Amino acid sequence: MKILVAVKRVVDYNVKVRVNLEGTAVETNNVKMSMNPFDEIAVEEGVRLKESGKCDELVAVSIGTSSSQETIRTALAMGADRGILVETDDPIEPLGVAKLLKVICSREKPDIVIVGKQAIDDDANQTGQMLAALLDWPQGTFASRINIENTKAQVTREVDVGLETIEINLPAVISTDLRLNEPRYASLPNIMKAKKKPIDIIPITELNIDIAPRVKVIKVSEPPKREAGVIVENVKELLEKLRNEAKVIS
């Protein structure tokens, strides 16, 4: 069985982001970049399936600038076998990413594609679903547990009413939720091994896919500053303020 995981290089989750001077995007110059946390979970799941003997080859794919090789190396250090970088300097929207991944799937013929449920930079939560639609494969989204048996996958999903377990036929697309697993650290021996694993670099132009943006960003701005709260003396004062100042009750 072959598994493909998609990994994206994003501004580190713990960085306090700033809007650029033009107000068109988030500043990424000299900012710590890391693997999207949901993708780390996807890689970890792939590595566990390998360790359990269910997966023979784990391939990490990234779409992005040449620096995304670093993100692929991290996946390789966690246990992926090889990497593919579709290299581009332009930001690609989820639909573009899904189309590119579809091309990679037609070349690689994986049995499962595991993606993060969303990337923490644009929070789109679209790529996995779009990819499944384009491939016409079943999808198991927001997985908190994955069980693979022969040609089927049981995926436990976190939904509003609790946990829902579905069974889907392979090949399929699965997207990961936070509680699926706890990703391992990259150990030094594995980092060194990863340096020898191959990364196939494909210039985006070679794939001949229409990736023109469909969405126009009009403006990026910081959330309004929260004003300091006040401590009220008693309930009467609270009600008075809610009524006359906040105007949330009448």
Next chain:
Amino acid sequence: MTNSAYQKIRNIVGPTGVVEKKLDQEKYLTEWRGYWRGSCDLIVRPNSVDDVSSIVKICNNQSIPITPQSGNTGLVGGGVPSGGIILSLDRMDKILNVNVSNSTLTCESGTILKNVQTAADSVDRIFPLSLASEESCLIGGNLATNAGGVHVVRYGNIRDLVVGLEVVLPNGKIWNGLRSLKKDNTGYDLKHLFIGSEGTLGIITRCILKLFPKPQQISTAFVAAKSIEKIIKLFLKFSKFAGETLSVFEYMNSLSVEIATNSIKGNRYPFSAFYPNFVLVELTSSNQNNELALTMESILSDAIADGTILNAVLAKSIEQRSNFWRIRETIPEAQNFKGASIKNDISVPISNVQKFIEEADQATSQIVPNIRHISFGHIGDGNIHYNLSQPTNMEKNTYLEKRNVLVEKINTIVQKLEGSFSAEHGIGLLKKNELTRYRSNEEVELMKMLKKMLDPSDIMNPGKLL
């Protein structure tokens, strides 16, 4: 103290400058762990150098003891009063100047360490002093104790981070040594007399601190090794090949990592196999070339290849980095769950660290069989927090009765290995006996002469240190 002195001081600072409510007085009177509780006639919080000077003059005239106090986080009882007044600097908290061209920051001594760090950060610089108590301790307290912390291996103790100082002397006169000079060979370097003097020679009121470029790259690793010997070998490798980028080199023995990962929620053991010793290593650089991770990897892979280390994990995100740090930082807290503990803050020359741990482990296990050694700390400075937790099956008090025997044994080994019985935390009330015991007569006499000359009426923090 006389009522008139009380009124005079009260008039200087006004009603907001004295702490009169019983409830508010508690935090000044009690040592934070509850080891000591002091008493005094007045707690005064002046808000200017001139007020400090006027108050000290009154006290000097009437021989009223003064206990200077900052954040009251000290670990040796140096801020515990016995009579007289507590003079708290906590209202003198203004940052007066941040000078980017000089790379200096001038502030009043009551500024919280954290606020100094933040002010430096806002101009893309750092003030490298960093302690677990940084949100409560004040810069004057750090100066008075010559605080150390996790970055000493690169930046030194606070003594190395100060260029100028202002001190109110025991006679109430103000010595202004606020010069931001890198070079200034004009006689005795007086500021160093006051740094580390634990409030016994004068009251530090203002200072000029050094700032450093802010790191643009950080590479953090959690490393496993077989023995202390190997860890020291690794330290020498890093000193040689990582040079000035080596900013943190913190040791943890297996038990300290075990208790931190088992008893503190959110901590996770970073490996899948057992190892006997660990270090947290951090490299930082103000260069933006992104090569630091490669330096880290090449030193560590060399160390694996030649058997210096057994394994290592590298932080690939800020979260992973803080996970590593949290293990190191929660060891003291985790120790609280393991019953009574006896803590020693010792240092020896790096070349003797291994001997110290071997000999001390053996000697203490002989005194109390099954005693649990929780050793960790700034091994890159030769400084180990050598903490001893009680055996699981022993009564707490039976164990604590052995305290003096254990501490004496450890200090004897330290002395033999040319070390110090108090590396970071000072003398205060806690280690006065050790000072006369382990330091030469000449050394102690010289200290007494200095004290007598500067403070003939013995009003500055009497009963502490000497």
